[in-house]
Amino acid sequence: MKQETVRRIISFSLLVILIVVLSVTTDNFLTADNLINLFRECSVVGILAVGVTFVIISSGNNLSSGAMLGTVAMVIARLYHSTALSVTGILLCALLVAICLGALNGFCVGVLQIPDYIATLSVQMICQGLTYVLAIRTPGGQITNEIINNATITGFGGKFLGTPIYRVTVAFFGLALLGQIFLRHTKIGTHIYAMGSNRKSAEYSGISFVRVKMLVFILSAVCSFIAALYLTGRNATTDVASGTTLSFQAISGAVIGGASFAGGRGDMIGTVIGVLFLQILKNGLLKYGLPPNWQLLLSGLVIVGMIVFDAAYNEYMEKRTTKAAAIAREKKGAKS
């Protein structure tokens, strides 16, 4: 079996075990209300995770996805309050801002060759700064959270076409599906994997590093934009701190799902599993009524455990592959 298949089976089994344990030990996990809410709560993180997965597969990371969400949300709130633009105009402007910020990430990493962590951390700060600059203030200079009274914008936080499922959940699964098709069945998707597996050989075969990096960061930024729509819609306002804590959750979801920081590995199905795992874990901890400090500690430990396991397992598999290759070479040598 291929390494990816084994990894997929492991993460999927963990998810199933978690679901079974929670269904058996608590009486209100498998209720419709709880599941719909669970899907709703994981979806904003999930949408960000879809974007981050592209970046991680190309051998990189994006620490700015959450902060970018906050900036885009603030752009929407600001334009809604200070201009007479139509909603379409506002959303287009916000999308443009997101694409520019994504391109800034891509420029720093691709053209300036700054390591992903440093580049995206700087962009995260730029985003937070922008959010504060754009924030709506009272004449006295205090930041206020003005309510957005627009049915189209608040509608993003609502339910999907009369079903009890929230629009954000549909968007999450839809984006994951599109992302999966894009990654596995298009030429550009293959380029992203190639760049992540081995940059040099990818470049030798004519794939542009700059283009791939630009693409993955812009895709991630567009995901931040979509996530911002739903968060703004749900809250009917935005806060200067919105989104800032979500970057880490999105990365955790992708990594638990099997995306590797070494690049070249992972896909959207894995990310969906990872995000669901994280959310169900948190949702489950709530049900056990643990003291708050223990909830935080336990969810942190589980994430660390998954990542450590992943690293150890990867190393083991790599050793096995090298060993197998060496044996094969020896056999070949003996024959000739």
Place this chain on the structure above:
Amino acid sequence: MKKLSNILLATLMAASLVACGGAANAANDANASQQQAATTEQTTTTTEAAPAQTTSGGGIGVKTPKKDPYSDPLKIAWIPSNATEANGTAWGKGIQQELAYWPNVQFDIYDGESDADKQNTVLSDLIAQGYDGIIIQAINSAVLAPTVTEAEKAGIPVVCINLDVDVPHAGLVAMTDVEAGYAIGERIAEALNGEGNVVVITAKPGASRGERLQEGFEKSLAEHPGIKMLDAQTAEWNMEKAQVVMNDYLTQYGDEIDAVFAHNDQMAEGAGMAVQNAGKELIIWGANGETKALEYIEQGIITGTVYTNCYNQGATAARVLLMNIGSTVDTSTLTKTPVIKMPPMTVDASNVDQITADMRW
């Protein structure tokens, strides 16, 4: 093989989604019919008992209490903005001590981790899990408003402690805010004989308590034209940030500053440290009355604070919540949040010893 397993997984996920959607529909239908039955029942009882109290006229609605809060099993949650802060812990302890008298009540604490989105997530989870009542210190009055309305509509009364939301709900148990801000303004004006400059270190933007404290403070300043407010910057309730803000003030305004007003004690403590390190002595007022602030008053690092007994405040919130769970008033139809104000006590070096050890939090 890989493709096959991928497709299989995708189908599985899609199937689970559809499945839970279907289940929810059924549940919703069941709910709807139950609600309908309940409404008919209500209308009949209402017309008999009190014809004026119907929802149709835009007045306050009537509900049939789902549970007797003093005997049926109850689940109650407390969501502080940050479970590790002094007042969050003290309120939690106060609620817990009060609810401990009721063996039918299960009490859980969920940390908001100083993040309004996180509080929203927890709140949604608790609604889905069918909690009977929620006490919350809302970090952001606007961001949390829609979810609080959602809870109220689901029949879960929400009581806020200190930090309120922008929509009507079951109740708010608050320290005095406008009055406290006014009282502090008066004390500063008195100490400066009506002439001097004051700087303010403000609450987290969007926090209702900060806005009300400031409102009261400015009301007092308006009565003392000799007192000038030089600047007001936020330190987001945080001690370290307050030190930075105070240092900035000292660099920018230097000796012009006569007094400092911080929207909570932690920020007053931070300002006190900054002023002490700069080798200066200023009039510094905080609000809330946590133990450390009282000690700082005794040591002369800060001047005074407005003290509230947080254990008592937590217990009060718990009582208000139990009352609302058992009440026939449908709190989701209220047009204004009922407010309970905790009695304030203006504390400085002259009376700090009146707050005994068991009252300190």
